[in-house]
Amino acid sequence: MNTGQDVQLDDLDARLIELLAQEPRIGVLECSRRLGVARGTVQARLDKLIGRGVIAGLGPEISPAAIGFGVTSFVTLEISQRHGHDPVTAHLAGIPEVLEAHTITGSSDLLCRIVARSNTDLQRVIDQIVSSEGITRASTIIALAEQIPYRTLPLVRSAARS
Amino acid sequence: MNTGQDVQLDDLDARLIELLAQEPRIGVLECSRRLGVARGTVQARLDKLIGRGVIAGLGPEISPAAIGFGVTSFVTLEISQRHGHDPVTAHLAGIPEVLEAHTITGSSDLLCRIVARSNTDLQRVIDQIVSSEGITRASTIIALAEQIPYRTLPLVRSAARS
């Protein structure tokens, strides 16, 4: 993992990422043809992007909705100051429906994204969450619709322009 | 895109997804060897998973932090009822730093995830967001640390168990 600041994408990097995002199954050779550069160049760029951590992974993106988890919700948790975050985090990590969790500023301490099969099922998941010692309060917000699905391409483009 | 309920993963599906997540660069043939099944089987499963939308994409996952956007924040927006969400959503979609946006229940109307190069830069992004007509209030929460990075594998495993 790279945390340096000096990472700079150029136009070719951005186009490569974009191309891979749109048609992931094409290989390096095909990329080089589409981008109009030599195959070795594409290979070198890709290796570098992965090495620098810009491309964190090429793995499959799973759609929770497609496997029956159609309800998304954001839950903020207040944690008892006494014990700290760690026990709660460990507890959350054991719940598959907890997709991610961040510590946050503001009146709450933890924000997590959870999914469930239905609103009824959501109750079960939340019960499971708050069953942890150290959680003093949980506040649930249901995501009604995804206005902008998770995306990074615009960011890549704008980072490459500079 | 499949929204049906009858999607059922079996153990092989889950192991395949897991394998691909861990070592994305291996091909179908290598998968079949690791999983102990015929190559055609892996091919058929993969095609089906993609076809059913369970695997939404194989594209590269970009790490915003690695390209200089180290600050993550969640912003909730209240929208003027008069005009509806659409103009605001369109405005947000034009800002690269807005990674995703959901309409939500509760006192706010929209929750979005944004990134920035620094806390100072975050101010710039927020100013850009609230410059839209129709936003009556914005509340910013900064993500201090990622306790649980986005993950779906545990969910896949638990879905396959049933």
Next chain:
DNA sequence: TACTCGATGCACAACCTGACCAGCATTTCG
């Protein structure tokens, strides 16, 4: 029992990968 579906094993040609090389332009730096 006959049928359908999914998995297996096999074979083929076409293709891609990783590795290597020499040449050339650009940039960096003493």
Next chain:
DNA sequence: CGAAATGCTGGTCAGGTTGTGCATCGAGTA
């Protein structure tokens, strides 16, 4: 200014992989 370093190009090579089609086999079902 000249030398070294860097990055891109276009090429080769062997070996592995892909997409495809086909016949077979077992399990579940009408």
